[in-house]
Each structure stands twice: as structure tokens, then as C-alpha cells.
Amino acid sequence: MIKSDNLFRVLFILICTANILVKAQAPYCTAPYGNPCQSAFTNDFINNFSTTTGTTNITNNNSGCNNMPNNYIYYPNQVVTAAQGCSFNVSMQCGATYQQGFGIWIDYNHNNLFTDVGEFVWNSGASGFQVFNGVVNIPATALLGITRMRVRSNYFAPPTSPCLTQTFGEVEDYQINIVQSVNIPPTGLNDTICAGQNASVTATGSGILQWFTVPAGGSIIQTGGTLNTPVLNNTTTYYVQSVVGGCISPRTPVVAVVSPAFTISITATEDTVCVGGTTDLQASGTNLTYVWTPAVNLNSTNTNPVTATVSAQTTFTVVATNATGCSATVNKTIYIHPTPVLNTVVNPTTICAGDTAIVTVTGATNCTWTGTYLFANAANDTIWVAPTTTETYSVSATASNGCVGTQTATVNVNALPTAVAGPDETICVGGSVTLNASGGIAYSWSPATGLSASNVNKVNSRPYCNKG
DSSP, X not given: XXXXXXXXXXXXXXXXXXXXXOOOSSSSOOOOBSSOSBSSSOBOOEEEEEEESSSSXXXXXXXXXXXXXXXXXXXXXXXXXXXXXXXXXEEEEEOSSSOXXXXXXXXXXXXXXXXXXXXXXXXXXXXXXXXXXXXXXXXXXXXXXXXXXXXXXXETSXXXXXXXXXXXOOEEEEEEEXXXXXXXXXXXXXXXXXXXXXXXXXXXXSSEEEEESSSSSSOOOEESSEEEEEEESSOEEEEEEEEETTEEOOOEEEEEEEEOOOOOOEEESXXXXXXTEEEEEEEXXXXXXXXXXXXXXXXXXXXXXXXXXXXXXXXXXXXXXXXTSOEEEEEEEEEEOOOOOOEXXXXXXXXXXXXXXXXXXXXXXXXXXXXXXXXXXXXXXXXXXXXXXXXXXXXXXXXXXXXXXXXXXXXXXXXXXXXXXXXXXXXXXXXXXXXXXXXXXXXXXXXOTTBSOSSSSEEEEOOOOOOO
């Protein structure tokens, strides 16, 4: 829109002269305007301003008119960071009523002025309602540190001065942090992993670190100092670059080294053993460390080979680890041969001393007996015994698989009693005497003639005289 009421605007300028002459107490000029940036007949302002490709960037959109004296506002917390000799992108747009042109100044030498040579860094070249985009290049000689950047709009044409009075427009000041140029490639740190794992390769450097899968071109796959890879099965090279203030360094290759997967096996001297038998377990591979389980059955858990003592079917596991920390695991099951099951029968189970008993075993033939016995039958599964005291006999038999079964049998022996009839007695003819025996629990007297009883311990005896 072309403004036509110039007479009215001139009158307004004269009325506001006093305001124009009042200067802000800032170290930089405030770049006054003759009219406020927003009123009943003015809408001249910077609505959107932002930067990109800086280490830090400014985003200040939909800000509208600042409604501050002289249409000036300072945003100290909005900072763009760029490096010496590098660049950053700018983008800006005015409000929807009156088209604006734009200019940008930077105080490179920190003297609180924008008028030194080279400090007018960009202008839009025209006015309009569209978004204006540009690039600001930082001189290699710019002083390091935080300084001021001014963005100024002007009605119908780009501004030409950072400080002189204009009729319509707005000024926005920002911070810019100029850092040392960093075109040195980042330093990468490789990572070594096992096949089937994720790697974390790292890099150190200034600015934004960007990761790629190719040495040039391609798309950014991650940003930051650490790249967490997907699961890898082969050694893979990644590339990282540093972006500082619009400056991009050469890319540094960083390698995720993948230690190849390996397998191991276990061999046993005996895959099947008798109960309580032993077998040697040998894991394959060289230059590996080993850990065996279960430890309770082994003579060692960290040697190779190991000796296992097996009383029941057992699965043994070994974990082998190489120098890079990668491991492989394998199992080996050791089985148990059946053991002969022997059963013994004693008949009778209890005897008196001097008597005999028969001990018979079932479940095997050609047995081996321990203990003293009278004789055995041809199959050696029955023996006759005559122990004088209680005795336990052991029998063993070997199956065709070499396993030995054992069993025991006990013959209980009761000692013979010692009979005591009492002292000898002398009586008169026709007299009687009481006899009192001891030493047992059952008694039998003989001859029974003349006795009051013959099967108790205490009897009355009346001997008779044989007349002849």
C-alpha cells in the first residue's frame, strides 16, 4: 500500500519532535522514528525474525509492534552464536498492512557503534510483505565474544542507517556471540563390540556434531557427541562433522569394530557314565577363558578341560570369552547308565548261635559276596551262613554296561543261654527237695519222673528208690 496522506504525517512528525529528541540511556543509539510503529494509521513493524545454522539461534516470530519509545526494543536473551569466518542464515517479515525493507548491522569491534566499515552486514534490497531470507558472513577478524546485532525495518525501502531518524518502521536489537572458527574436524573414538550388539561411537569437537553414513553428502542420521548404532554384525564406518556458526568441518571417520561371532563345542571322554562316575569335558577353541557350571559337580570351573563327577543326568554349560569380551555358550548333557537293582532275602532273619540261615539275592547272577559263609550255589546268588554273632553280608553284581549294583543283608544271631540247675542236694530216702533253675525264660527238666513239673524253673523233686 502507498501512503498518500503526507501532510497529515508531517504534522504528526512535528507534534512528536519532543519524543524524537529524547534518547534512551543505552550505549547504542536507539534509531528513532517519527511515528509509532502501530496506531490508527500506522502498522510498520518487524513481525518475524529468526536465524538458522548458528550454534545457537534466534526465534522471535509474531512479535508485532513493540510499542516502546522510538519503536526500539532490545532482546538480550535472544542470542545467535556464529564463528569467525563463518556464516548464519537470517529470515524476516513485516506485518500485513505496510510493506517494509530490512537492514542488519553488527558491532564487530565492540565499540558500541554500528557505523564502522563492514558492520552493515545485510539488507533486503527491496521492500515487501514476503519473507526475506539472507546470509550473514562473519569476518575472520571479528572480535570474539558477545556483541550487539541490530535489525531495522523501514517503510517502502530498506533502511540505510542504523541510527538516523526514519519516519516509519521498527528496530530490534539482539545478542550475537562470535566464537573462534572451528574448521578442525572432530576427534572420533572407535568402539569395539560383539556381533549382534549396538555400538556407541563418540566424537569431541565444537559446535553441532552431525553424523553420517557416507564420507560426503548423505543425510544426517544423528546429532551430538555420541552415535548409538543399530545392531551390527559387521564392522561399520560412520562419519562426523562439526558445524559452528554455519561453518562445516571436514568429516572424520569413526569405526564401530565388530568382533565376529564364534561358536564352541564340548567333547566328553564318556557321554554316559555309571552313578558316581567321572568324565572329562573339553571345550573347543584357543585363547579363550572358560566358565563352567554347575560348579558342584566339577573339579574346577575355570580350566579346560574339567572333570565332572555325575550321580544323575546333568547338563553342563561352558561360557567361552575372547580377548574382546565376546562370548559363546554351549551345553553338554551327560547321561547315566542303569545300575543293577539287587534285593536280598534272609531266611530266617534271626537264628541262634550255631544255627544256619540262607541269604538269597535277586536281580543279578554271578554275584560277589563279602563276609564269611559256608558255601554258595552255582549261580552264586544264594549262600548259607552260620554266624556266631549278628553279621551283615554285602553282595555286588556288575552289569554289562560296567555299572555295579550293591545290596546288604543282615542275619541276627541270638546267643545261647547258660542253664543253671542250682547246687547239688542230699536228702533222706523218701524225702523231697526243691530245685530252682535260672538262666533262661523256658525250661525243660529231665528225667521228669519224681518231679512236680518238667517245664518250669522251680520244681519239687521226690526221688524214688529202685528196690532190686
